[in-house]
Amino acid sequence: MPNSAPATIEDVARIAEVSIATVSRAIHTPDKVAKSTRQRVNQAIAITGYTTNAMARSLRMGRSNMILILAPDIGDPNFSSTLIGLENEARAHGYGVLIGHTQNDPERGLEYLKFLSSGQATGLVLFTGHEPFGHQVLGQRLPPSVAVFEPVFGSKISYVGVDDVAGARKAAEHLLSAGHRSIAFIGDSKTRLGHQRRRQGFDIALDAARIPPNQRFVLEGEGTIESGRLAVEQLFMRDQLPSAFMCVNDATAVGVLNGLTARGYDLPHDFSVIGFDDVPQATYVNPALTTIRQPRTAIGRQAMSLLIKSLGDRTMERQEILLMPDLIVRGSVTGPARR
Amino acid sequence: MPNSAPATIEDVARIAEVSIATVSRAIHTPDKVAKSTRQRVNQAIAITGYTTNAMARSLRMGRSNMILILAPDIGDPNFSSTLIGLENEARAHGYGVLIGHTQNDPERGLEYLKFLSSGQATGLVLFTGHEPFGHQVLGQRLPPSVAVFEPVFGSKISYVGVDDVAGARKAAEHLLSAGHRSIAFIGDSKTRLGHQRRRQGFDIALDAARIPPNQRFVLEGEGTIESGRLAVEQLFMRDQLPSAFMCVNDATAVGVLNGLTARGYDLPHDFSVIGFDDVPQATYVNPALTTIRQPRTAIGRQAMSLLIKSLGDRTMERQEILLMPDLIVRGSVTGPARR
DNA sequence: AATTGTAAGCGCTTACAATT
DNA sequence: AATTGTAAGCGCTTACAATT
Known part of the structure; x- marks a missing residue:
């Protein structure tokens, strides 16, 4: 029943009958210690259940091996599978990884930024679409960072995301090839x-299909279920109706489905x-x-890979990596109705 | 353009022309330093943008003010709003709070537990329904902990969650009062x-309504959409059909809805x-x-409140706090069909 | 040349001593 | 008694010196 405080490097050193420096070396640069010594150290580690104190290590080294992930909304269906890609890589x-849930609250964002300035984290992943609030307030430069899902406007932060243009084009072409000629964009x-x-x-x-743009079929919205519902209502107050709806994201589409x-x-x-997007709800x-499916896990993986590279090479320039999305055919598209 | 390393307590001390001890006291026990000194220190803090290095502080004090939240699946619709309650409290x-996303992977769980043993975190919130894998391996006692959503079986870890019995009873009574007499439990x-x-x-x-239990109307399932669909299929292979379905959770209910x-x-x-549960998807x-709505944010709030209390009083006994859920009436229940 | 130990120091807090 | 400073030490890593 081993109770008490966790073992320190000192405990290991005592048992292995070496100095703490040797213990440290046996762990981090094993080829610099004699084989027999290394074995004694490893045994002592096994006996004590020692694991190095990350705080002490980071404090001493002036850097950690933690990446801070700043997310405004952890409940966003795009978040969790991207996170898995980030974590695995x-x-x-x-x-x-350290997850900073900002709840869109600048104060919280600021708090998490302290992880950076105090050296508890060395790199930054942004889900927010903007630079963290008040990082200038802290008077600090941003560490190596990468944005996902939403590029950071007017910033030299690298970006990994889906190719929105190509994806949307695929979606529209799917509608067109089903025979639709009057398509609303919501x-x-x-x-x-x-x-x-x-x-x-x-x-x-639409242009490639020689369909003239129709401004009355373009409705604004903030990408929420509610905004999709609302758009349907607006459209029905007009004289002309489209035969198909292309929605800026799945949440909007769910709203449109509901409204209809x-x-x-x-x-x-x-x-x-x-x-x-292809959020989980899309299936039911x-x-x-x-x-259109966002390759979320791949986005996470590539973003982290890029970030780690730029951790090693601080001179790296801004990069934008655009992944190609796939069309996922389920049941909500068919030919236009005769009316 | 303030660049360079973040300010340390030393920088503040130099500018305020005091010792670092005084700076520390001015911050943490302000009434122990003279007013005029305090002012100089505060000014110096403002000038330098100093914030105390959490790692150094925790290392020195032997404890941190961070709570580790272990969650197997961050994408779980129950997670994010509970998290908000936890965070706010x-x-x-x-x-x-530190979020440890274990992905149900024991190794990851173990990694996060090191936050505890290294003092990076002092308390633990469990979403997992079981003690963290291998915390005995680490040879350490669990710190003050609290479980949410799923009690930890056979453990003296406190629990905060919904009153499942009362909630389910409410649900069944709602069905009964709509006139249903043959109700399946999925x-x-x-x-x-x-x-x-x-x-x-x-x-x-059902017993209170003097309806005899009918084992053929009780179907197993693991609480997934798929299991709900499956249950419908099983039921339709039998001779007798219920008029209503009571589902163990919303995911199951969505599957049942789909299947039907x-x-x-x-x-x-x-x-x-x-x-x-009343997950976000339930509305659309x-x-x-x-x-039945789980009071998720309240669960999070109370769980954290309980945890912080037990951080202050290590002798506190196990507690179980059961919150009462509400019935949310929407459109999926009506009177039984005539057949 | 290969292996090990000594000692400094990362940024803090706090017991104790010193000063007013 | 109120206020401040000195110095030790939390658990590590690593430059340097010392030993073989």
Whole structure:
């Protein structure tokens, strides 16, 4: 029943009958200690259950092997699978991750930034789409950082995400090839770069199909379920209806589906709907949502890989890695209804 | 453009023209330093942007003010709002939280436990339903801990969660008062204590209504969407059908809804369905799910409050705090169909 | 040249002593 | 009694010296 305080390097040294320096070397640079000594040390480690105190180590070395992940909303369906990619890649390189849940609260963000300045973390992953609030307040330079999902506007922070333009184009082309000619775009944004790029992909596809842009079929929205519902209502107050809805993301699409169902339409017979993201919920709305899948785990993996590289090479320039998304065909798209 | 290393207590001391001991006291026990000195120190802090190095502080003091939260799956819809309750309460008491995402991987769990033994964290919140793997391996006692959502079986770890029996009873009574007499229970479990308690609540309600138990209407399941779908299929292979489905949780209910819809039934007209948890998705399945709401944020808040108390008083005994859940009426329950 | 130990120091807190 | 400073030490890593 080993109780008491955890073993320190001192305990190990005493048992192995060496100095603490030798213990440290046996652990971190084993080839610098004689084989027999190394064995005695390893035995002592086994006996004591020693693990090195990360705080003391980081304090002494002036850096840690922890990466801080700043996320405004841990409940975001895009977050958890990306996190897994981040974690696995970090681990493979001997790094650990610290999750900073900011709840979009600048104060919390600031608190987590202290992990950086105090050396508890050395690198930064941003889910936020903007530089952390008040990092200038702290009077510190940002450490090596990488943004995921949403590029950081006007910053030299690297970015790993999906190719929004290409993905949206795929979505629109799927609708077009099903025969749709009047397609609404739901979720136009003046502020979110990623959503603007999706709009761009939509425009390109329609243009390539020689369909003239129709501004009345482009509705704004902030990418929430509620905004999708709202867009449907707005559209129904006008004279003309599209035969298909291309939504800026799945949340919007779920809202559109809801709004349409609430109005008594039979989907996908009456209207086709396509989303973007492929969140877990996409499979169990009714009809199941045809959408564009973000390669989330791969995004996480690549982002971490890039970050670790730039940890080793501080002169590395900004990079943007765009991954290609896939079309996932489920039940919400079919040919246009005869009306 | 303040660059360079972050300010240390030494920098502050030099500018304020005091010793570092005085700086430390000015920060942590301000009434022990003269007012004029305190002011000079505060000014120096403002100038330098100093924040105390948490690692050095914890190392010196032998304890930190961080709570480790061990979660097997951050994507679980129950997690994020509970986390907010935990975080807010921790913060109100000057504690921070560290999120350990174990992915159900014992090795990862073990890694995070080192935060405890190295003093990077002092308390533990468990979402796992079991003691962390291998904490005996580390040869260490568990620190003050509290479990949420799933009590830790056979352990003296305190527990804060919903009153499953009472909640399930409410659900069943809602079905009964809508006129249902043949109700299936989907998601019976041999292993999950919380789910067993829900089953218990169900039995109690039926018994109180003098409805004899019907074992053919009790189907096992692990609480996933898939298991809900499966249960529907199993039921339809039998001779007799219930008029309502009481599901052990919302995920199961979504599966049941799906399975029923896929078979062409009109819900809730043909069958009523009730869930448990009130996950975010419950609002946008079709029909919207009537369910029992877990007071997630409150659970988080109370759990953290209890934990912090036991941090102050190590002799505290195990406690179990059961919060009362509410019935949330939406669209998935109505009277039984005439058939 | 290979192996080991000595001692300093990372940034803090706090017991104790010293000063007013 | 109120206020301040001195110095030790938390658990480590590593430059340097010492030994073989």
